[in-house]
Amino acid sequence: MTLWAATRANLIKDLRLEWRSKDALNATGFFSLLVVVIFSFSFEPTAEEARRIAGGLIWVAFLFAAIIALNQTWARELRHHVLDGYRLSPAPASALFLGKALGNFIFVAAVEAITAPLFIIFYNLRAVGDASLLILVFLFGTWALVVNGTFFAALSIRTRNREVMLPLLLFPISVPAVLAMVQATTFILTGDDSPLLWIKLLIGYDVIFTTAGLLLFPTVLNAE
Amino acid sequence: MKNLLIAVTLALLIFGFYQAIYVAPEEATIFYYHVPSAWTAMLLFFANFLASIAYLIWxxxxxxxxxxxxxxxxxxxxxxxxxxxxxxxxxxxxxWWTWDARLTTTLVMWLIYVAYLMLRRFSEGQQTATIAAALAVFGFLDVPIVYMSIRWWRTQHPQPVIGGGQGSGIAPEMKFALFANWAAFMAMAAMTCWFRYQIARAEQEQEHAAALESLKTVEVH
Incomplete structure (x- = not known):
């Protein structure tokens, strides 16, 4: 089985499971709606201030939402010993990782697509800079959270306090990515500066950690 | 080995203290402890990365x-x-604090390695070593990215004092006291790491023995 075929099989399986249960989408979507509402109460900004802080708020909301989605990602593979079965199968382990990461990317991106318009409505946002660049920031930023999150979720299911461990591992490593997402989003909204440097940083971060994840995942899957 | 390490460390610490307090110019004495600790911490994290890579290979x-x-x-x-x-x-x-490149990188590095120790603490058995090594690789890859990103964000720290390019550098007697203290801190780090290594090995052997013991009990019944 080639890497691509195995990845696609994993991805389709995850999408089908999610389509039938809608667990991750419901929980994550509702959670980020709550975060948006709570933030709106906590900060009551003017239009100018809103532009400056919205980049930070929006990514904090997505970071928390991603944690909720990612925490469930491996849990269902533990039931019925799916991971043990995978270890025995000839399919490449990195395909499992890639399929999972792509699946999580689709879930988190879907939630973001619902939440971002709400942010725009509640904060009366209007981008001064080039708004089309926001799409790049969201694609690369979400992948940065999800690729490391999928990997660290695979580490944290092996610990005693699964759900707590994931953010403890993901947040410190994600510091540069979060900084880049927030800076790029803020620059696009305020039009103060060019966001290109930060988008490039995100791309570099994505390339480095996608490679590291693909290379190290087989080791982690077979760690017993 | 043990006594030699302790003796060398103590001698270097006393010598470094004497240099820093009595010989070197009387300004910012904390410099002789802050900077050597930073260098030592960096080297220890690098050593952790190398040991983790070695574990993943062998x-x-x-x-x-x-x-x-x-x-x-x-x-x-x-x-x-x-x-x-x-x-x-x-x-x-x-x-007290500013979000400058080296401060922030040090803080993030501290966070990463505390997370690493927590992961070790909360996982059990043989897998601990493997997943910890994987995280160590991720953490070490992250440090240069953190440094660059914070540098682009903002920076305020003085240029690196040693090897920071044109116009950097310090008075020779300060440099001597600095390196004396660095040697002392490295010796202290080597000593603590050696002791910690012995304890970790003893724990591993104990776990191994306990595993063998439980196998024996199964055979009897």
Whole structure:
């Protein structure tokens, strides 16, 4: 089985499971709606201030939402010993990782697509800079959270306090990515500066950690 | 080995203290403790990375014990840096903390390695070594990215004092006291790591023996 075929099989399986249960989408979507509402109460900004802080708020909301989605990602593979079965199968382990990461990317991106318009409505946002660049920031930023999150979720299911461990591992490593997402989003909204440097940083971060994840995942899957 | 390490460390610490307090110019004495701790912490984290890579390649429990020792000692020295830094910054810069490249990188590094130690603490059995080594690789890859990103964000720290390009450098007697203290801190780090390594090895052997013991009980019944 080639890497691509195995990845696609994993991805389709995850999408089908999610389509039938809608667990991750419901929980994550509702959670980020709550975060948006709570933030709106906590900060009551003017239009100018809103532009400056919205980049930070929006990514904090997505970071928390991603944690909720990612925490469930491996849990269902533990039931019925799916991971043990995978270890025995000839399919490449990195395909499992890639399929999972792509699946999580689709879930988190879907939630973001619902939440971002709400942010725009509640904060009366209007981008001064080039708004089309926001799409790049969201694609690369979400992948940065999800690729490391999928990997660290695979580490944290092996610990005693699964759900707590994931953010403890993901947040410190994600510091540069979060900084880049927030800076790029803020620059696009305020039009103060060019966001290109930060988008490039995100791309570099994505390339480095996608490679590291693909290379190290087989080791982690077979760690017993 | 043990006594020699203790003797060398104590001698160097006393010598370094004497140089810093009595010989070197009487300004910013904390410099001789802050900077050597920072260098030592960096080297320990680098050593942790190397030990983790070695574990991933050769799967030797010894590499894992070293990785644990280096990470724990690194967190201790990194904590010293993070405590002495603000103490020094307050009188000199007038502020406790600033989000500058090296401060922030040190803080993030500290967070990463505390997360590493937590992962070790909360996982059990043989898999601990492997998943910890994987995280160590991720953490070490992250440090240069953090540094670059914060540098683009904002920076305020003085240029690196040693090897910072044109116009950097310090008075020779200060440099001597600095390196004397660095040698002392490295010796202390080597000593603590050696002890920690011995303890980690003893724990591994104990676990191994317990596993064998439980196998024996199964056979009897």
């Amino acid at each position: 799967r030797s429990p010894k590499s894992d014990a070293w990785a644990l020792a280096f990470a724990e000692a690194g967190v201790v020295y990194c904590t010293i840096v993070l405590v002495t830094g603000p103490l020094w910054a307050k009188p000199v810069w007038g502020i």
